[in-house]
Amino acid sequence: MAPTVLPDATHEVTNQPPPIAPYDASADAALLEGLRREGAGWAEADIRRLGRHAGSPEAQQWAADAHTFEPVLRTHDRYGNRIDEVEFHSGWHDLMRVAIAEGNSGAAWADERPGAHVARYAGLLVWGHTEAGHGCPMAMTYAAVPALRHQPDLAAVYEPLLTSRVYDPGLREPTTKRGLLAGMGMTEKQGGSDVRTNTTAATPTGEDGVHTLRGHKWFTSAPMCDLFLVLAQAPGGLSCFLVPRVLPDGTRNPFRIQRLKDKLGNRSNASSEPEFDGTAAWLVGPEGRGVKTIVEMVNCTRLDCVAGSATLMRKALVEAGHHVAHRTAFGARLLDQPLMRNVLADLAIESEAATTLTLRLAGAADRAVRGDEGERAFRRIATAIGKYWVTKRAPMFAAEALECLGGNGYVEDSGMPRLYREAPLNSIWEGSGNVNALDVLRVLGKDPSAAPALMAELTSARGADPRLDAAIAQIGTELADPTDAQTRARHLVERLALALQASLLVRHAPPAVADAFCATRFGGGGYAFGTLPATADLTGILDRALPDDR
Template sequence: MTATHDVFNQATPLADVSLWDINAPLQDALRLHAPGLDTSALRGLGARAGSAALQDHARLANAHLPRLRTHDRFGHRIDEVEFHPSYHALMSAACEAGLHGTPFSDAAQASGHAHLQRAAAFMLFTEAEPAMLCPISMTYAVTPALRDNPAIYRDWAPQLTARAYDPALKLWRDKPGVTMGMAMTEKQGGSDVRANTTQAAPDGHDDWGARYRLTGHKWFCSAPMCDAFLVLAQAAGGLSCFFLPRVLPDGSRNTLRIQRLKDKLGNKANASSEIEFDGTLAWRVGEEGRGVPQILAMGTMTRLDCALGTSGLMRQALAIALHHTAQRSAFGKRLIEQPLMRNVLADLALESEAATALSLRLAHAFDHQDDAQQRLLARVLTPIAKFWICKRGSLFAQEAMECLGGNGYVEEAGEGVMARIYREMPVNSIWEGAGNIMALDLLRALRQGDVAAALAHELSPARGQHAALDRMIDALPQRVADGVPETEARVLARDVALTLQGALLAQSAPAAVFGAFCDSRLARHHDVFGTLGAGADFDAIVRRAMPMN
């Protein structure tokens, strides 16, 4: 007699695997741009990120949420957020991997591929836990911005680029490493930062330059326990950018009031907050009135991370779906052998590989900002990649969840990773500018130079390899040159993204992947996963994506 509670026909956890070794699309996309790159560090990170130990830290960091302590037990205002120890373990691992400001160190810059290698590492770590990567991403983005205040950059750069993490609120010079955040949006403005009302009053000069007192609020301040923030406030000369440390140079705490933590759909392990400034000390970065351009420069880099993060989550969801369906049986076959399921899995694999290819291409452009064409492509591809990849993310996660059925929908004390992925996906689409903001930014980017010529040059290596791709390659430069009305900006962003993905896959992916992508995305409209034509080589596509060594 079989016991009623015997467990059988259930998949095992996908754990203790090297996320690098099982990700051929990531390896090939990286090889396209940096053929001789030493990937030993990525292999090591892949093993750590895929370990059961780090997965357990991710579970605990999401099960035990950040907690706000506005006062200590004696009534003193402290404005601190407490995290579970697993959150700090994850932060330490990310900093040790150099995912924050390390690419801006002299040693990393010397490699010529600092941003590309960091991008691949960021994607690998995302598969372990994405929520706490928010302060890591902001530290990455704001590090170069501080160069507009040379005195602050001189003092803070060693800790910003160091592979170390220290969560304590104390002087930067007493810490092995620091993190930074950004606080831009206000309740009345949202993406329209020019509507900000926070005021900056001059308060003299010191070793860090022009000092101000800030009064106002920020509706979203993510990771409020960072060591410092770049914030926007209205000065006499207009909206300006300011450096605001939590601990002042004399060792006292700055006035930063955390009003409450946000209760978010996902991104649970990370604390997002509302904050108030009341005579808060800050130092100007750059010129008065130049706050918006300053913030846009930082936003470009965090938008790169939105594309990278979504690509990483896609790969994680795909790997879990493949791992599950390879073990689970239904109707006399393993799920992965069922024809319709095989179509869904292959289609998801195409989407994941295309997202990886486009994200790494964008990161490659950041490594070559001394080249005018690469600089222009970085400007244009950033809103395109963020718009399209992030838009596809939630649909992707929902389809991958269906591959697990009810098991995918259940969270079970944080162990249901697929549900966590699903809740996490929208944040990358919303944060740093939602879809309309990205589409409008693309239209602005088209006025920055000869984008049509740059795209034509970028797409030329793929010409002649697929009829549908050739049609897009022929048409796009003229569409870009002619421009489109604002109402069609999303359509243009989608079409450029798909064409670039096809061209990149022509250079880095096997013929089965490239052909099926162009057939399904460029030759016809792709509206739902699992609709590849019967001619697609399902076996080859699924075999390439399988999460096994």
């Protein structure tokens, strides 16, 4: 008798969520409301279109491929010629092409419409649902423009190409290309954040403004950019220089890539260690004022760090929400179980606070560019506050969202480990937590307009919530006491960040969101996500945060 053949029943797939794509990355009430409130409502149709593209299977596959097939360094060609090029997967190039075409790099500087910079940051918040690594050259190219304006003759040549919406990869003489990307080289192995200890030397050539560099850089990301702003020691002190990869005569400028960094996350983006030896460089800004010149770049890239972390939070929330809406356990959907609802709602208010703050900072940046001195003062201190806090919250957020998927979230196929590894980056890039906390103290001490601008923003919500009022009063007391200021810097900046987020939420978010945030962020909540009080309107919070999967 022939053996009985049993059906392949053990491999029947049940109780697993369907693929999340396609989804709409712009289906976020906090994002769209902030876009309109900060003066870029005219861009809403484009943001919605870009959000649908970001959540498409095609774009999500580009992201997965760019992460999986990492960049490869080619120091020499087949004949032995030094080329120092990095090869990227086609998925990376697809992401870059869309990002630049949509204005996520430098295009806002060429757009005269009020709100142009807000529209850019909204674009980052939705297109960032794809893959974070390619956001690095977007950020640096955007940030290079105001720094380069310290040298008008160079800005006249390169700014039109840095603000282009055309992705034109490959090393060629910059002015022959349809669009340029810019990077930055600041840190060295012996100094890190203390750039004044840099040893890279800049020697004048005798030609006005032209020097040759000799030295190294420890972290220079996106080495296939066309131009780099680099700090080096000139005879007059630490100065900022423009270093093109290809010289005006078409020859390669010495830019010896020693290796690519083996990083925890952000692996689609090449981070390198270049060495300079007779490298031609053009002075940007006054000699000896390199930090002051390049700080224009840092102020911009720090806001991109805030946006990057806010985007990661939102993406992680969407992934967690999708899973719990389609997974059952113990006889009910996870989304319908009270404790899971508490966790997800707590994540949702954290995400909304981060998104709302990002867009408020983007609005301040946009208005500062247009000459608003009050917004300039607010932007300077509030960006450092936001950089410290939002980027610090991202790793905790990613871990909790991953846990919502249980063991599935710990598997690479889910995409959650990629988010988890990415989460710490923005807290480190452009100044660690300590650097940004101390920068807040520095601004408070040096800029007499900073504290009034910040307090005006906080107190504009006075009377809306007694817990916020008490927090603002306590902040006023702490600001007036300089004792052990550096030791207490993190505590002060944390309180400032929470008060700033609460002030925005009580003015602009629904009561369910604002009340839950104030109830838990001002001493009444637990230390982990999912500790909202029983009185919190979980349904109101979740209906707002996750409209598509309910």
